[in-house]
Amino acid sequence: MASIRDVARLAGVSTATVTRALRDEPSVAPKTKERVRAAALRLDYVPSAAARALSNGRSTLLGLFVPDIVNPFYAEVAQGMEDRAAQARYHCVIASSHLNRERERQLLTSLQDGTLAGLAATTVGTDEAFTAALSAMPGPLVLVDRRPRGLKAPLVRTDNRKVTRQAIRGLFEMGHTRIAMISGPQDFDTACQRLSGFRLAHRDAGVPVTERLIRHGHVGESGGYEAMTDLLALRPRPTAVFCFNNLVTVGALKAIRAAELTIPTDISLLAFDDMSLFPLVDPPITAIAQPAYEMGRAAADILLRRLDGENGIDDSVLPATLIQRGSLGPPRPHD
Amino acid sequence: MASIRDVARLAGVSTATVTRALRDEPSVAPKTKERVRAAALRLDYVPSAAARALSNGRSTLLGLFVPDIVNPFYAEVAQGMEDRAAQARYHCVIASSHLNRERERQLLTSLQDGTLAGLAATTVGTDEAFTAALSAMPGPLVLVDRRPRGLKAPLVRTDNRKVTRQAIRGLFEMGHTRIAMISGPQDFDTACQRLSGFRLAHRDAGVPVTERLIRHGHVGESGGYEAMTDLLALRPRPTAVFCFNNLVTVGALKAIRAAELTIPTDISLLAFDDMSLFPLVDPPITAIAQPAYEMGRAAADILLRRLDGENGIDDSVLPATLIQRGSLGPPRPHD
DNA sequence: TTGTAGGCGTTATCAA
DNA sequence: TTGATAACGCCTACAA
Numbered sequence: 001m002a003s004i005r006d007v008a009r010l011a012g013v014s015t016a017t018v019t020r021a022l023r024d025e026p027s028v029a030p031k032t033k034e035r036v037r038a039a040a041l042r043l044d045y046v047p048s049a050a051a052r053a054l055s056n057g058r059s060t061l062l063g064l065f066v067p068d069i070v071n072p073f074y075a076e077v078a079q080g081m082e083d084r085a086a087q088a089r090y091h092c093v094i095a096s097s098h099l100n101r102e103r104e105r106q107l108l109t110s111l112q113d114g115t116l117a118g119l120a121a122t123t124v125g126t127d128e129a130f131t132a133a134l135s136a137m138p139g140p141l142v143l144v145d146r147r148p149r150g151l152k153a154p155l156v157r158t159d160n161r162k163v164t165r166q167a168i169r170g171l172f173e174m175g176h177t178r179i180a181m182i183s184g185p186q187d188f189d190t191a192c193q194r195l196s197g198f199r200l201a202h203r204d205a206g207v208p209v210t211e212r213l214i215r216h217g218h219v220g221e222s223g224g225y226e227a228m229t230d231l232l233a234l235r236p237r238p239t240a241v242f243c244f245n246n247l248v249t250v251g252a253l254k255a256i257r258a259a260e261l262t263i264p265t266d267i268s269l270l271a272f273d274d275m276s277l278f279p280l281v282d283p284p285i286t287a288i289a290q291p292a293y294e295m296g297r298a299a300a301d302i303l304l305r306r307l308d309g310e311n312g313i314d315d316s317v318l319p320a321t322l323i324q325r326g327s328l329g330p331p332r333p334h335d
Numbered sequence: 336m337a338s339i340r341d342v343a344r345l346a347g348v349s350t351a352t353v354t355r356a357l358r359d360e361p362s363v364a365p366k367t368k369e370r371v372r373a374a375a376l377r378l379d380y381v382p383s384a385a386a387r388a389l390s391n392g393r394s395t396l397l398g399l400f401v402p403d404i405v406n407p408f409y410a411e412v413a414q415g416m417e418d419r420a421a422q423a424r425y426h427c428v429i430a431s432s433h434l435n436r437e438r439e440r441q442l443l444t445s446l447q448d449g450t451l452a453g454l455a456a457t458t459v460g461t462d463e464a465f466t467a468a469l470s471a472m473p474g475p476l477v478l479v480d481r482r483p484r485g486l487k488a489p490l491v492r493t494d495n496r497k498v499t500r501q502a503i504r505g506l507f508e509m510g511h512t513r514i515a516m517i518s519g520p521q522d523f524d525t526a527c528q529r530l531s532g533f534r535l536a537h538r539d540a541g542v543p544v545t546e547r548l549i550r551h552g553h554v555g556e557s558g559g560y561e562a563m564t565d566l567l568a569l570r571p572r573p574t575a576v577f578c579f580n581n582l583v584t585v586g587a588l589k590a591i592r593a594a595e596l597t598i599p600t601d602i603s604l605l606a607f608d609d610m611s612l613f614p615l616v617d618p619p620i621t622a623i624a625q626p627a628y629e630m631g632r633a634a635a636d637i638l639l640r641r642l643d644g645e646n647g648i649d650d651s652v653l654p655a656t657l658i659q660r661g662s663l664g665p666p667r668p669h670d
Numbered sequence: 671t672t673g674t675a676g677g678c679g680t681t682a683t684c685a686a
Numbered sequence: 687t688t689g690a691t692a693a694c695g696c697c698t699a700c701a702a
Contacts, residue, residue, distance in 0.1 A: 051695035282617030386679035
């Protein structure tokens with residue numbers, strides 16, 4: 001590996017001049033620049049990232065912590081973040097904790113050793129230690145999707161409440177009165193916001209919320225499956241369900257299948273989060289799509305701006321969209 | 336940020352001793368170690384990654400280049416790689432080129448600046464410059480899924496040919512004789528291997544391959560859609576299709592829907608690559624599942640071993656499995 | 671417009 | 687068992 005000194009020697013200048021020439025600074029004579037460039041090219045010179053990071057006191061790596069990179073929502077966030085980061089010649093270190101506490105702990109160290117210039121995170125739990133470490137991290141932090149209690153940092157999210165409220169209203173307009181919701185842990189603010197939209201829609205429609213139609217604390221496919229199974233055992237049965245995220249939807253879907261019920265005849269299904277295969281499911285699933293890719297871009301953008309010295313950056317709230325497909329229908333007359 | 340010197344001062348030792356003590360080397364007196372640890376703890380000392388990388392001449396970052404992190408296959412590879420890397424306290428930089436050449440070019444630089452200690456890559460095209468740069472990269476390289484022509488490096492893959500041969504045999508046993516295949520570009524060795532399995536199965540069954548039932552060069556959902564649409568226009572129509580990867584399958588599925596044909600009555604569909612929602616599609620899709628997660632782990636493992644000085648590492652071939660669901664059926668009698 | 675020189679924080683070598 | 691010290695490669699005052 002050729003170093004800056006080799007280039008300097010070959011070009012017959014000092015290392016300082018090499019740095020300046022390669023950065024195309026105006027203070028370098030054109031002819032000198034030319035010589036330096038030629039030398040660099042000939043030697044295949046590439047500045048060492050480590051040396052640069054050490055000298056600058058900052059790396060060009062952005063971190064993204066997500067619970068599960070296999071979840072397409074996060075994969076899209078990652079793609080968006082990466083694309084935006086690439087524009088600024090930054091790279092992304094993606095850490096998928098896989099809901100693993102031990103893993104999260106391990107990540108903390110890497111937060112502090114300067115590997116990362118900035119961090120975008122969607123945290124899993126309310127682990128105080130983790131939260132504290134996040135805010136103690138050197139360099140900017142941006143939260144994606146949800147904000148753990150007590151963490152001060154800009155947040156990129158969708159307008160959960162508003163979009164849910166509208167979507168649920170649609171259900172009422174179709175004639176539903178017994179709408180269930182499979183919600184997440186009460187300390188997920190996303191779950192709270194979606195639940196809040198759900199309640200608001202009830203109020204709008206003048207329909208009282210039946211608390212036992214709301215299932216809290218469900219996560220993942222298994223959570224969705226269990227909750228849905230429970231819900232289906234109720235009499236009278238709900239005529240529609242709203243699932244608070246993609247995995248829960250998949251679980252619920254499987255439970256409905258297992259119970260040999262038909263969507264939307266027996267029950268309507270509304271999903272929060274879209275998935276690429278939802279259009280192909282029987283029936284195609286109506287879903288509220290979050291702009292995951294854009295969220296990733298926005299997160300990177302905020303980080304980059306903070307790295308650039310910008311301050312006072314606010315939360316960024318992006319719009320979600322209801323995508324009508326075939327899983328919503330009117331309740332059966334006698335239902 | 337406390338530096339090693341601060342710790343040394345506080346503990347009343349030299350920086351060299353701090354390094355040694357913190358690494359728990361036996362050559363340090365227990366009492367000294369104790370003092371150093373206490374000092375480090377008190378100062379919240381975390382060794383700088385950049386300084387360490389510079390000094391060691393090597394980072395603790397593993398790179399993963401994939402065409403598209405949103406494709407669940409690659410997301411799972413990433414997860415596997417990350418998990419394995421984490422065990423060795425390495426992190427992963429995931430770069431998803433999104434099939435973007437410009438992006439690939441940009442990544443080349445980062446290969447050479449030492450950001451990455453090693454690299455796992457699934458390359459898109461046969462871009463010679465890119466391939467050359469890959470092999471010129473300092474540090475170990477491992478290929479995932481496919482090997483571009485002329486690149487020497489261990490490869491982690493599945494036994495494409497064997498599993499395809501078996502799966503297609505199943506189709507013959509059901510009575511199919513006109514089996515189509517939507518294949519990828521001829522310079523994808525995966526496509527070649529799967530195609531080869533397809534041909535072998537024909538030979539096994541004593542059925543000659545009808546070349547026009549084979550469509551080459553298709554990629555992505557749109558590729559699958561086009562190819563399938565073409566195929567469906569043929570008379571006599573094929574009674575089964577084999578799609579060489581997940582995205583192509585999705586496209587084919589949509590084309591079949593658009594043509595208002597029913598699976599498997601009108602046509603059977605066999606997918607290479609499984610997807611989490613395939614069980615929920617109408618009908619559930621029978622697929623050949625690659626152990627993507629394991630492939631990621633294997634890739635990281637190879638990198639780590641090479642980084643450890645191990646040499647002469649071979650390709651790693653993992654088994655794929657046929658998952659029977661509902662998209663395969665016998666051809667209609669008169670077909 | 672260019673060069674000199676010191677520092678970034680760690681590790682490794684050599685000597686004590 | 688410990689300490690000095692010289693790299694590692696780049697950047698940036700400051701000086702010329």
